[in-house]
Amino acid sequence: MDSNSPLLATQGTLTGIGVGPGDPDLITLKALKCLQAADVVAFPRGRSGQPGLAETIIAPHLGQQQLLPLDFPYSFDPDRLTRAWQQAGDRIWQCLVQGRDVVFACEGDLSFYGTFNYLALTLEQRYSTATIRRIPGICSPMAAVSALGLPLTMQSDKLVVLPALYAVDDLDAALAWADVVVLLKVGSVYSQVWQLLHQRHLLAHSWVVVNATQPTQTVYRPLTPYPHLDLPYFSLMVIRSGANPLP
Known part of the structure; x- marks a missing residue:
């Protein structure tokens, strides 16, 4: 796609933020600023209708952003996992192409066995123009x-x-x-x-x-x-x- 395309000019950015191990006060200032400035905040959906850890950590810091819980199965089945990553990536891409910035909250640090790694890789493979940033956290x-x-x-x-x-x-x-x-x-x-x-x-x-x-x-x-x-x-x-x- 041409770099002067209107799509790229208005496309939003996906930023993964590490939100720490549990205490909401341990989120970094950079991650907090990004979280509060985002249009959409995504995170893994918790089990059995309960909030997941990442959602619980960021809850005190949220304003009026759109919340986007994403479903990731607790499974080792590669086909099931691949479908989940693709579906999550597609949902985020629909926000990005509307020019909306998305933050994905990941407990701990992104690079330390973080859920965000699989999401980012899938998005990059399916949508080569996606812009992705990473902000580390405490593992x-x-x-x-x-x-x-x-x-x-x-x-x-x-x-x-x-x-x-x-x-x-x-x-x-x-x-x-x-x-x-x-x-x-x-x-x-x-x-x-x-x-x-x-x-x-x-x-x-x-x-x-x-x-x-x-x-x-x-x-x-x-x-x-x-x-x-x-x-x-x-x-x-x-x-x-x-x-x-x-x-």
Whole structure:
């Protein structure tokens, strides 16, 4: 399409903003300004009719913008996921071609396993003239260690982040060389992880943070008395396995 096309002259911009881990005050000033200036605010629709986390975070900052909840299935089916991304991209494109600026709110940081990555890629593939910007945010490991009052890394610490753990052997391999390991979505494998940490004498240097920075934030430290925990989705474990673990 010609760069002088009337469509491009009036086309809106899609901006992805990382809105942080839960506390509405942790959204950056740049993201806040963009959010409040947008014509349309999009976000993942929550489950069972309840607001999703991103929607909850931005709610105190919204004015009269049009709200655009988008449906993203909790599924590993590639065909189902592709259809959802395409439908979401098409809905946003219809706003952009009307000259309306759209903000997509993503919890945490956009680049850190963020939903926005898939949406932006789909939009770029289907509509090559789309203009897309990104504004970073605070991701969950940073929020978790702040709640713990600990640094995430120091000096030459080697860091590993495992977004989902399907085999405890993966953690065992990471612990063999990393000084700090962060496990996201640890709830489904917590008991197996606890046993491994017990064998490696690391329970006193491992911590779990649930719903970091949110009103329901809960911290488990040390993990020695907690061989079994029923943890929700937004649960994160930090393990310091280096030669000189923090107290």
